[in-house]
Each structure stands twice: as structure tokens, then as C-alpha cells.
Amino acid sequence: MINRMWFVMAVxxxxxxxxxxxxTGSASGGYAVVWLExxxxxxxPPPMSIAQRDVRFAPDFAIVVAGQRVExxxxxNVAHNVYSGSATKQLNLxxxxxxxxxxxxxxxxxxxxxxxxxxKRMSADIIVVPNRFYADARxxxxxxxxxPAGSYRLVAMRLDGTRNIKKIIVPATGEIAAAF
Amino acid sequence: xxKLLLATAAIxxxxxxxxxxxxxxxxxxxxxxxxxxxxxxxxxxxxxxxxASFPVTPVREAKIRLGHDLFFDVRLSMDNSMSCATxxxxxxxFADGRRYPSGFRGxxxxxxxxxxxxxxxxxPQFWDGRATGLEAQATMPIMSNDEMxxxxxxxxxxxxxxxxxxxxxFRQVYGSRPNLKLVGDAVAAxxxxxxxxxxPFDRYARGDRAALDDRQKRGLLLFVGKxxxxxxxxxxxxxxxxxxxxxxxxxxxxxxxxxxNAADRGxxxxxxxxxxxxxxxxxxxxxxATLEEVVDFYNRGGGAHPGKSSRIFELDLTPxxxxxxxxxxRALTGTMxxxxxxx
Numbered sequence: 001m002i003n004r005m006w007f008v009m010a011v012x013x014x015x016x017x018x019x020x021x022x023x024t025g026s027a028s029g030g031y032a033v034v035w036l037e038x039x040x041x042x043x044x045p046p047p048m049s050i051a052q053r054d055v056r057f058a059p060d061f062a063i064v065v066a067g068q069r070v071e072x073x074x075x076x077n078v079a080h081n082v083y084s085g086s087a088t089k090q091l092n093l094x095x096x097x098x099x100x101x102x103x104x105x106x107x108x109x110x111x112x113x114x115x116x117x118x119x120k121r122m123s124a125d126i127i128v129v130p131n132r133f134y135a136d137a138r139x140x141x142x143x144x145x146x147x148p149a150g151s152y153r154l155v156a157m158r159l160d161g162t163r164n165i166k167k168i169i170v171p172a173t174g175e176i177a178a179a180f
Numbered sequence: 181x182x183k184l185l186l187a188t189a190a191i192x193x194x195x196x197x198x199x200x201x202x203x204x205x206x207x208x209x210x211x212x213x214x215x216x217x218x219x220x221x222x223x224x225x226x227x228x229x230x231x232a233s234f235p236v237t238p239v240r241e242a243k244i245r246l247g248h249d250l251f252f253d254v255r256l257s258m259d260n261s262m263s264c265a266t267x268x269x270x271x272x273x274f275a276d277g278r279r280y281p282s283g284f285r286g287x288x289x290x291x292x293x294x295x296x297x298x299x300x301x302x303x304p305q306f307w308d309g310r311a312t313g314l315e316a317q318a319t320m321p322i323m324s325n326d327e328m329x330x331x332x333x334x335x336x337x338x339x340x341x342x343x344x345x346x347x348x349x350f351r352q353v354y355g356s357r358p359n360l361k362l363v364g365d366a367v368a369a370x371x372x373x374x375x376x377x378x379x380p381f382d383r384y385a386r387g388d389r390a391a392l393d394d395r396q397k398r399g400l401l402l403f404v405g406k407x408x409x410x411x412x413x414x415x416x417x418x419x420x421x422x423x424x425x426x427x428x429x430x431x432x433x434x435x436x437x438x439x440x441n442a443a444d445r446g447x448x449x450x451x452x453x454x455x456x457x458x459x460x461x462x463x464x465x466x467x468x469a470t471l472e473e474v475v476d477f478y479n480r481g482g483g484a485h486p487g488k489s490s491r492i493f494e495l496d497l498t499p500x501x502x503x504x505x506x507x508x509x510r511a512l513t514g515t516m517x518x519x520x521x522x523x
Contacts, residue, residue, distance in 0.1 A: 054411075054490060054491065055408055055411065055491070055493065076411070077223070077224045077225065077410045077411055077414045077420075078223065078224065078404060078405060078408045078410050078411055079223045079404050079405040080405075094215070095215060095405065097219065097223035097224075097404070098223060098224070118405045118406040118408075119406065119408065120494070120496050121493050121494070
């Protein structure tokens with residue numbers, strides 16, 4: 001009896017991993033990122049890097065998972081600063097020179113607009129997403145693969161911070177399409 | 181089939197635009213003189229001018245003397261009217277103070293005469309970098325038809341052998357008769373002594389915090405930061421030895437003449453900024469008379485000529501910041517080299 005219960009539980013466990021679908025769709029309204037919100041596993045990717053190079057941020061757009069650390073190395077022969085007054089994350093890393101780096105953990109989902117206090121032409125946009133179930137939507141189409149079956153909020157965000165939300169149910173197999 | 185099943189579950193719609201503040205004003209802290217003075221080294225590789233590394237041997241002394249005499253000798257021009265010092269005059273900080281130099285028989289040359297001071301610290305020579313090193317550079321104006329116009333090495337040797345002191349000096353230094361290559365070598369040895377240590381900036385970089393005043397220190401902060409000058413004017417001699425197009429309206433192809441690389445069209449060498457207060461007018465075409473004009477030019481993002489480097493952009497400097505930056509540039513004037521002009 002107990003053996004049979006363990007067997008059932010094991011089957012359920014294995015199948016819950018197997019029951020995963022893809023969320024696909026189009027995002028033609030100038031959206032940059034789509035992500036899912038709901039009961040999803042969390043894992044924080046390793047740190048990423050946004051360099052200061054040729055008096056620009058490189059890259060000048062990044063998607064960061066909540067909890068992930070971002071390094072800001074200065075590769076320029078010029079001192080730079082990194083600051084943001086965005087509601088999602090306010091920061092000011094001070095001014096530092098070539099060869100130095102400072103880093104920040106972004107914990108709140110949302111848009112963060114970075115600037116260099118010294119150089120007006122430098123700006124970068126970071127969109128912080130709550131988990132690794134996201135996709136870059138700048139090209140107009142997206143796919144979030146391997147989403148555990150269940151119901152979620154699908155959030156699409158533009159670089160001006162406006163967002164659009166749809167409720168979706170992800171099937172155990174196959175995919176669900178959504179259009180923004 | 182079921183793998184490709186398209187779920188048709190109800191999709192609820194919800195649009196919620198949430199405005200986010202865009203460019204807030206940050207804490208003004210960060211870049212301060214105090215922060216700068218805590219750094220172990222200055223940004224952009226700026227540093228005091230390193231000491232010359234040549235051992236002073238009797239032969240080297242003689243070579244420098246010979247180079248000195250050649251540098252000031254008008255016999256190295258076809259019509260005995262020009263020496264190196266005509267366009268690189270000690271009284272003009274080894275430039276000539278004019279927009280364009282006057283060449284053979286008064287011909288107006290097409291590029292501003294650069295200072296020889298501290299040229300030993302930079303490898304490419306001429307505005308277009310067509311010579312590598314002082315030795316190669318030194319003989320080119322002697323032979324150029326538009327400049328000293330000697331025409332042939334034979335004439336150079338004949339002129340030098342007219343004066344008994346030259347064959348003796350060449351024998352002493354090189355164990356040889358004069359030739360053009362040795363002329364370049366000797367002139368280069370003299371030019372290596374034309375260095376200007378101990379500017380207020382050098383004293384500051386070596387740790388004398390009182391060597392720059394507050395305006396100059398603020399100017400230094402701008403130089404390495406907001407004004408981004410050290411993108412190109414980097415290192416102890418304030419040049420990266422690179423070539424850039426500033427958008428100056430000019431028919432001169434600059435570096436392109438040497439490389440035939442389209443990206444180099446209209447690009448000119450980053451000049452040293454040491455002694456820049458003494459070497460007006462500025463830019464390859466001498467088109468700017470004052471440092472204030474030059475700073476204003478960079479502040480508005482350079483000129484409009486095609487091919488401008490992406491390193492040139494609007495700087496957004498306030499009038500007070502522009503004044504501070506010029507004050508710093510004036511702190512780059514060092515101690516002029518001492519030498520006897522005539523033997």
C-alpha cells in the first residue's frame with residue numbers, strides 16, 4: 001500500500017516536469033519584453049555585465065532576472081558614473097575610472113533607466129523580470145519555452161514603462177499563443 | 181497531434197499603462213576633487229612626464245650638440261633661408277605661431293606647424309603620421325620641395341662638408357662622413373632633449389596637491405570626465421597617437437593620404453596638449469586662434485564635415501565649466517628646455 005503511494009507520487013512528480021508548454025505570440029505595439037507572473041520556479045542567473053565603452057553603455061538594453069547582479073565595468077579612458085532615478089531601482093554608483101567596476105543586484109521587476117551623470121548621451125534600459133520565464137519581444141514575436149502547465153499573468157512592457165497584461169493558461173503540452 | 185494542440189483557453193485582457201519617471205536629477209555627489217585625489221592614479225593614464233631614459237655619455241653629448249647645430253642651420257635649405265627652427269622656433273614654443281607655415285620661396289604650406297616639444301614621447305609624426313619616429317621625420321622637410329627643398333642627398337652632404345666642423349663632428353659621433361640618415365639621427369637626438377617637465381600638472385601628478393588651483397582641478401575633473409578629453413588626449417603626453425576626424429570643414433584628406441583607408445579621410449593625429457597655451461593657433465589647419473574657441477568647438481560636438489569620429493559629441497559644458505577646462509589646459513605649460521642657440 002505504502003509502496004503504491006510512493007509510486008503514484010513519483011509518477012506525479014515526473015509528470016509535473018513533463019507537463020510544460022510554450023507561450024508564443026506577437027507583440028507589435030512596441031513591446032520590449034514579455035514575462036510570466038505566477039507560481040513559477042525561481043532561479044537567479046549568474047551576473048551579467050554592462051560596460052561603459054566609447055562613452056556609451058554596451059549593451060544599452062538588457063533583461064535582468066530579479067536577484068541577478070549586474071557589473072558595470074569602465075572600459076573607457078574617461079571616468080563615468082552610473083545612476084538611475086527610476087521607481088523600480090534608484091542607484092548612484094559614483095564616478096570611477098577605467099579598469100574599475102561596480103555592481104548592483106536588481107531585485108524589483110520593472111523598468112530601470114540608467115544614465116551617466118557626466119555624459120548626457122549615455123543611457124541604457126534594463127527591464128527586470130521576476131523569473132527566467134521571459135522573452136525579448138523587440139523583434140515583434142516571442143516564445144517562452146518550457147513553462148509548467150498552469151495559469152499565469154503574461155506581462156508585456158515597453159521601454160517607456162507602460163505595460164499590458166493578459167491572463168493565460170499554459171497547457172501541459174503544446175503551446176498557447178497570445179497577441180499584444 | 182496533441183503535441184501541437186493549440187490551447188484555446190480564455191484570455192483575459194487587461195491594459196494598465198503605468199508611467200515611469202524618466203530622467204530624474206540624481207545626487208550630485210560622486211565626482212569631486214576629493215574623490216580624484218583619493219585615486220591611486222589619474223584616469224586616462226594621465227601622469228607626470230617620465231624622465232628621459234638616455235644615458236648621458238660623451239658621444240651622446242656630442243650627438244646632441246651636432247643635432248642642435250643642424251636644427252638651426254639654414255644651409256639645410258636650398259636657398260639658405262630656412263632651418264628646422266624657421267617653423268619650430270624656440271620663441272614660439274618650437275612651433276611658429278602662424279596659421280600656416282611659409283615654405284620654400286614663401287609658399288604657404290597647408291597644415292599648421294606642430295610643436296617639437298615632447299614630440300619624443302609620441303611615435304607617429306606629422307599631422308597625418310606619415311613618419312614613424314623623430315629620426316624618420318627630421319629629414320623629410322629638408323627634402324620636401326615645398327619646404328627646405330634640398331632636392332638630393334648629395335647637396336645635403338656637399339653643404340655640410342663646406343664647413344669643416346661638420347665632418348669632424350660626424351666623425352666623432354658616427355665615425356663616418358655626413359649622410360642624410362645621420363642628419364636625421366642627430367637632429368632626433370637634439371629633439372629628444374626638447375622636453376618640458378615640471379608643469380603645474382606634473383607637480384600635481386607627482387603628489388603636490390597645491391600645484392593646481394581649484395579652477396584647474398575642476399578643469400582636470402572635466403578633462404577626464406564630462407568633457408571626455410582623455411578619450412584621445414590620454415597618457416603622459418596627452419595623446420594616444422591616434423587619428424580622428426573632428427568634422428572640421430577641410431579639403432585635406434589627412435591620414436587617408438597615408439593609409440588610403442576610407443575611414444581615415446579627414447582624420448588627423450591627436451596632438452599633445454603639453455604647452456598648448458603657447459602653441460596657438462590650433463587644429464591641423466590652424467583655424468582656431470584661442471583655447472576658448474577650441475573648447476567651444478568640442479562643446480558643440482565638433483564640426484559638420486562628413487566622417488566625424490563618434491568620439492566627438494555635444495558635451496553640455498556650462499560657461500563656468502568651459503572656463504575651468506581652459507584653466508586646466510594652461511596648467512600644462514612646463515619648463516622650457518635650456519640650450520645655447522649658437523655654438
